[in-house]
Amino acid sequence: MRCPKNKKIELLDDRLSVDLAVKRCPDCKGIWIPSNEYEVWQQRHVQDSLEQLPSTLNVDYVQSPLDAKAAFCPECHRYLARAKVAIKTPFYVERCSQCGGIWCDHGEWDVLTQLGLNTIVQQLFTSEWQARSKQREQSERERQATIDKLGQELADLVFELAERLEKHPNGDFGMAYLMRRFNP
Structure with a gap:
């Protein structure tokens, strides 16, 4: 063989x-x-x-x-x-x-x-x-783009906030608030 x-x-x-x-x-x-x-x-x-x-x-x-x-x-x-x-x-x-x-x-x-x-x-x-593999690749590219645009320190805060909002029972309310702030 x-x-x-x-x-x-x-x-x-x-x-x-x-x-x-x-x-x-x-x-x-x-x-x-x-x-x-x-x-x-x-x-x-x-x-x-x-x-x-x-x-x-x-x-x-x-x-x-x-x-x-x-x-x-x-x-x-x-x-x-x-x-x-x-x-x-x-x-x-x-x-x-x-x-x-x-x-x-x-x-x-x-x-x-x-x-x-x-x-x-x-x-x-x-x-x-x-x-799933393609989805993970897309998430990784999105994460890296966030770091590139905001810098590591601010990106880390965004990632932490997103994670905390995902776990919170009213996290969608927090996301809606942020979206209204940036899209009046």
């Missing part, structure tokens, strides 16, 4: 944990997780749902230079589908739609584990995940 990113390199047997056998590329350090191995491992670990995801997907991560390279499944040779994961340093986990195997470029499994997404990789390929 050859590396999806460097087709000249043979994948070697390895383990991500005692109970998860994988194939690792000795060159790019990416890992191939066969579907059957992942499913057995997944059943032994607590599965989170999309409802229990981390509040932020901003992680410090050095993206693999091979992440943008298209790849084919090392088992059935079909094109690997890609799912965007993080916001700050985005990366793509790849999965074969035919056999269900998963490809992680170097370091991506560690980030998935850090975010608690390693037990629900298949859900990253759903339209629900993709929609």
Whole structure:
């Protein structure tokens, strides 16, 4: 079985944990997780749902230079589908739609584990995940634009006020007051 990113390199047997056998590329350090191995491992670990995801997907991560390279499944040779994961340093986990195997470029499994997404990789390929991902990106851009326009100090006050108004039973009254002040 050859590396999806460097087709000249043979994948070697390895383990991500005692109970998860994988194939690792000795060159790019990416890992191939066969579907059957992942499913057995997944059943032994607590599965989170999309409802229990981390509040932020901003992680410090050095993206693999091979992440943008298209790849084919090392088992059935079909094109690997890609799912965007993080916001700050985005990366793509790849999965074969035919056999269900998963490809992680170097370091991506560690980030998935850090975010608690390693037990629900298949859900990253759903339209629900993709929609949530786009919504988070938009929120992050909006937040950064607020910081850029107001400065960090005032933006932090705005964010705090918004959070407090969201939690308050009459927070909508406070928002209406502010809107009237700025749009007489």
